[in-house]
Amino acid sequence: MKHATALALFLALATLLLFMSAPARAGNPPIPPDIQDGIQKMYSGDPDAAVASFRKFQVSDPQNPLGFLMEAEATYWKMYCNALSVRYEMPDVWSRSRQPADDQYLALADKSISLAISAYSKHDSADMHLYAGLGYAVKARYFSMSNEHKAIARTGVKAREEFLKAIHLDPEMSDAKTGLGLYNYYVDTLPDIVKLLRLIMGIPGGNKREGIEQLREGIDGKGITSEEARFYLAKNLRNYDHQYDLAAAIVSPLAKQFPQNPIFLLLLGNLNAEQGHKDEARNSYRAVQKLQIPDPDCAKNAQQIASLFLNTL
Numbered sequence: 142m143k144h145a146t147a148l149a150l151f152l153a154l155a156t157l158l159l160f161m162s163a164p165a166r167a168g169n170p171p172i173p174p175d176i177q178d179g180i181q182k183m184y185s186g187d188p189d190a191a192v193a194s195f196r197k198f199q200v201s202d203p204q205n206p207l208g209f210l211m212e213a214e215a216t217y218w219k220m221y222c223n224a225l226s227v228r229y230e231m232p233d234v235w236s237r238s239r240q241p242a243d244d245q246y247l248a249l250a251d252k253s254i255s256l257a258i259s260a261y262s263k264h265d266s267a268d269m270h271l272y273a274g275l276g277y278a279v280k281a282r283y284f285s286m287s288n289e290h291k292a293i294a295r296t297g298v299k300a301r302e303e304f305l306k307a308i309h310l311d312p313e314m315s316d317a318k319t320g321l322g323l324y325n326y327y328v329d330t331l332p333d334i335v336k337l338l339r340l341i342m343g344i345p346g347g348n349k350r351e352g353i354e355q356l357r358e359g360i361d362g363k364g365i366t367s368e369e370a371r372f373y374l375a376k377n378l379r380n381y382d383h384q385y386d387l388a389a390a391i392v393s394p395l396a397k398q399f400p401q402n403p404i405f406l407l408l409l410g411n412l413n414a415e416q417g418h419k420d421e422a423r424n425s426y427r428a429v430q431k432l433q434i435p436d437p438d439c440a441k442n443a444q445q446i447a448s449l450f451l452n453t454l
Contacts, residue, residue, distance in 0.1 A: 237286040304320040
């Protein structure tokens with residue numbers, strides 16, 4: 142009996158030591174099924190259906206900021222498609238005025254930030270710093286559509302701080318590197334006069350080359366920001382660096398994986414047109430014209446732009 146008790150105690154201690162010495166999970170947070178389902182619908186061109194999946198997750202886990210964060214993300218893509226226009230022969234959101242319904246979007250972002258901060262204040266967590274950073278990034282991206290530069294700077298710096306904390310706790314978290322990559326790229330591409338103002342305001346600088354590498358890590362990491370990292374890297378290389386061939390190679394997998402998304406098809410078509418690949422460009426634009434896009438405003442806007450581009454060819 143004494144030997145059996147001693148053996149049981151030894152096994153219990155060994156199990157406890159093994160558990161205590163096991164390394165913490167490294168990398169991106171796991172993606173719950175409802176969130177994964179919503180992401181698929183969102184990038185397939187149906188953000189309203191995505192919102193239903195994200196709200197389902199909110200009900201099942203109301204203290205998790207991810208559900209509210211992703212609902213804001215889906216709402217953003219809807220706003221983006223509805224505000225898409227052409228300037229300098231490029232499809233993008235160049236200007237968008239504030240609308241009353243935007244308050245709900247900002248409330249979702251604030252709720253995700255509040256929940257994340259509350260969680261990591263009790264127990265420090267790379268995941269929660271990531272979610273707080275993404276919440277601030279969601280707000281910065283919104284302010285960029287309405288050209289609210291002070292608000293962009295304020296929320297962008299806060300997002301950067303949270304991403305740095307997430308990577309400090311977990312250097313393998315590629316989703317946080319996506320956020321840092323976007324910050325580094327955009328800040329390093331600012332005009333010289335704006336860079337001077339940045340120094341006066343004490344806003345941290347960026348490094349475009351480092352930003353590109355971080356965005357590539359975000360793409361390869363297969364986290365919740367993987368598709369977003371791919372889209373924005375391609376768009377930035379197109380808009381700022383005019384590397385049309387490289388940008389086309391980066392966005393092409395998105396258009397192939399999500400052929401119902403007019404945003405991806407319009408960008409790919411534009412990149413092919415810039416390279417003189419007119420047949421490939423026509424294929425993308427005609428595909429947009431044939432899409433059954435659930436949102437009527439997005440459908441009208443995207444198909445008008447596709448027709449415009451076809452006429453220029």
